[in-house]
Amino acid sequence: MPEMTQSIAKWDMFEVSFAGPSNGNPFLDVTLEGFFSQHARTVRVPGFYDGNGTFRLRFMPDNEGTWSFTTKSSATELDGQTGSFTVTAPRPGNHGPVQVANRYHFAHADGTPFLSFGTTCYAWTHQPLSEQDKTLHTLAGTRFNKLRMGVFPKDYPYNINEPLHDVYQRGADGELDFDRPNPGSFRHFENQVKALGDMGIQADIIILHPYDRWGYSGMSQAQDYRYFAYLTARLAAYHNVWWSLANEYDFLLDTKPMHQWDRYFHIIEENDPYGHLRSIHNGDPEANYDHRKAWVTHACIQNWDVKRTIEWRNAYGKPVVNDEPEYEGNIAPSWGNISAQELVHRFWTTAMRGGYAGHGETYSHPQDLIWWAKGGELHGEAWKRIGFLRDVMEASIRLGFEPIDNKMGFPWxxxxxxxxxxxxxxxxxxxxxxxxxxxxxxxxxxxxxxxxxxxxxxxxxxxxxxxxxxxxxxxxxxxxxxxxxxxxxxxxxxxxxxxxxxxxxxxxxxxxxx
Missing domain, CATH: 2.60.40 (Immunoglobulin-like)
Known part of the structure; x- marks a missing residue:
């Protein structure tokens, strides 16, 4: 019999688990999907294998009242399972997933405006648990409401330590088996996504990146496709999820051609019935993905020239999030050593030109405990002023701040x-x-x-x-x-x-x- 919660709040996660086959490779051999119904509406939800013979379905209800479900599976013991549950009013503070609103802006599902003030901690979930706790404590004292974070560990200057978990299981030969996800790693990751959600922070999940010594970036096309589907099945029911297909996708183009990136978007669409936001991040400032494509919800940009924000709005007709307008810090690379005052200036310029900027902090540290990579503690000054900008804008937000048209010429x-x-x-x-x-x-x-x-x-x-x-x-x-x-x-x-x-x-x- 499935383990069920009889009632769940709107936009919270309903989860049901089933005992199923564990022989062979259940990640490949067994299919499971659920069909959640209310009145004449039915929502398909993909299931996933969570190890030790356990299969799960997760669902984020967007309407109050009674829902029922039935399962469909290639395994007899998982097929035809049924159940029902009641959805109550949302918990205080949960306004539902963030969506595009008024073309160039964002709002929660209940209509509450969302002004994106994000920061970056690429590999924070792969650090020692004490450092992860420190990251959450630091975030609680800021006004950041979005965090860019990778599923995979990162191998890059200032970030060379071994990860807390392997994301895939190792075979008898000690090598990673990219046909067998490590459920323990995914459980830890999604627990941290939930912790962010409880703090009112969106988890902007970076699915792929090129900075890798473990082989994750070199998985085959079929393994990539299964990874995207598995990740989506596990995480889509969290209300605070954004999907970012890659950090610096253009540095992976030699192994992943453009049609493959398009297919990744489609896999997310097929397995995320809630329509969470979807983007992709460039490395070369002039190598933007074609954000006009229908499956991209907003333009994710890396570019120091923030005065071009209106140009990008006009080019793509969608919200513009410049998640990397360079970082406050003092490390050697030029992208990581601008002043706090300059980063604050770029935030204000971006906001007043109709876009949204992202924060990062890269102050050198004897143990390489740098916020942008590992989280932990903030040492700079920009984050406080960015929180002040958020307060100023939220005091007057209605539909979203639209730029005074620079076609007017001087002085705009x-x-x-x-x-x-x-x-x-x-x-x-x-x-x-x-x-x-x-x-x-x-x-x-x-x-x-x-x-x-x-x-x-x-x-x-x-x-x-x-x-x-x-x-x-x-x-x-x-x-x-x-x-x-x-x-x-x-x-x-x-x-x-x-x-x-x-x-x-x-x-x-x-x-x-x-």
């Missing part, structure tokens, strides 16, 4: 601004004007205008002054005299990395608050 090809509803935020970056009127309201309504110091994390009421008649036009020409573009201007202290926020009076939080 230099500074960055965005609007969401009746809120406008303008970020000056490296520029340090002493007065500003462009992009501000043209009518004489009542507004709250704040001056934001992005580094010192302060929000104070701005000083409002009459708009100058000789303020530059959108094309840069100065006309004297002429009617001002805006109803007022903002006086600024003349230093870089400031922003202003304008809200119609009574909208959002009071002036001076995030």
């Amino acid at each position: 090809n230099r500074v960055s601004g965005a609007r969401d509803g009746e809120t406008t935020i303008i970020y000056f970056g490296e520029h340090q004007p002493v007065i500003w009127a462009s992009g501000l309201p043209q009518d004489d309504g009542t507004y709250e205008v704040d001056l934001i110091d992005t580094w010192n994390m302060t929000v104070v009421p701005a000083r409002i002054v009459p708009a100058p008649e000789n303020h530059p036009t959108r094309h840069g020409a100065i006309v004297r005299p002429r009617k001002p573009d805006a109803a007022f201007a903002v006086e600024l202290p003349g230093r870089p990395y400031l922003a202003i926020r304008v809200r119609a009076s009574g909208k959002g939080a009071p002036a001076g608050s995030p």
Whole structure:
């Protein structure tokens, strides 16, 4: 008889297990799928072998009420199993999986907006358990809500230690058998995915990468396909999962041709009935995958030139997540030694150009305990200011911040601004004007205008002054005299990395608050 929970909260995971055959290779020899039904709707869910003669089905219900299921299997003892369970209201804090919303943005299934503020710890689940606990503790004190993390261990400078687990079992010859996943490794990985979900953090799961000495990146096409299906069957029922097919897929192109990458996307689609987000990450800044393809939900970018965010939005027509705009740190490679202030600047620029940026920290350490690779502890300063940016944006989020069109030319090809509803935020970056009127309201309504110091994390009421008649036009020409573009201007202290926020009076939080 299956082990069942009689009730489950909406968007939590319902799991049922069955005893089945263990002889031969059940990973290859036995098929199992479940069909979960409510009223006229039926959802197919793939099952998987979890070792020791145990098979499992996992399901994430998206509707309250009574559900029933039946199984179909090539093994007689697994075929035709049935059961039912009740789905209750979602737990507080669980808003459901993240989806694309309003074309260029994200929201949870219940409509709650999701602003992606992610970080990277590639191989944190392969470190000693004490270090993994430290990573979770550190994350709990930040405002990050997404974590890039690989299934496989990583072999790369600063990250050469042996992993906690082999992801596949070893044969009698001591070699990894890529036809036999190691259930213990997958159980540990998914337990950490759940731990992140309990903290409100999305697990952006990197399925393949080229930095490998164990042979995972060299599995055959058939083994890759089975791996994708097995991983999806195990993890799709977790509400906080994102799929990232690869870190730097273009460095694997000599072994995995383009049609194979397309097929990986299709395998995920076929085995993930919940439609979790799907992306793929480039290595060469100019080697972006064709994110216009229907099976890609959002563009995942690696590029230091964050002012191109609007260009990528226009090219792909989808949300843009620049997960690697270089990292705060001091290691030798140039991608890992920008200042904290520069990374914060790139976050603000990306956000005000309608995209989402990712954090990484790469400060050298005598034991190579570097956040970007192994997690553990943060030693830099950017993460605090990134959390402040999240607070500022979430105070006014409605549908998603849309960039002020850079087709207007000057000054929007230099500074960055965005609007969401009746809120406008303008970020000056490296520029340090002493007065500003462009992009501000043209009518004489009542507004709250704040001056934001992005580094010192302060929000104070701005000083409002009459708009100058000789303020530059959108094309840069100065006309004297002429009617001002805006109803007022903002006086600024003349230093870089400031922003202003304008809200119609009574909208959002009071002036001076995030």
